[in-house]
Amino acid sequence: MEQGVWQEIEQLYQQFQQLGISEAVDYEKYYLYSLITHSTAIEGSTLTEVEAQMLFDEGLTAKGKPLVYHLMNEDLKKAYDFAAEIECHVDAYDRQYL
Numbered sequence: 001m002e003q004g005v006w007q008e009i010e011q012l013y014q015q016f017q018q019l020g021i022s023e024a025v026d027y028e029k030y031y032l033y034s035l036i037t038h039s040t041a042i043e044g045s046t047l048t049e050v051e052a053q054m055l056f057d058e059g060l061t062a063k064g065k066p067l068v069y070h071l072m073n074e075d076l077k078k079a080y081d082f083a084a085e086i087e088c089h090v091d092a093y094d095r096q097y098l
Contacts (some may be wrong), residue, residue: 036076045069 016022030053037045037052047055047069051062056077061070 032080036073040072040076043072045072047073
């Protein structure tokens with residue numbers, strides 16, 4: 001019976017791969033949004049991941065939330081974007097670069 005379960009899982013996985021669902025969702029983007037939301041929550045922001053997504057993707061602020069929370073999230077996203085951009089252009093990190 002256990003073998004049948006693994007075969008079914010394999011078939012379902014193959015169907016998932018054929019549908020291309022994993023390529024339709026930008027997991028890296030949502031991971032970054034989650035990371036930013038949770039990091040700013042440590043600093044006191046009460047924006048949810050959905051509210052942060054709306055802020056980043058649509059430029060919409062959450063009703064009833066302080067502007068400082070939105071700015072905190074935007075600033076951290078800009079910092080991550082800047083670091084990612086620099087990383088693409090740097091071959092090696094040394095003391096002089098840092």
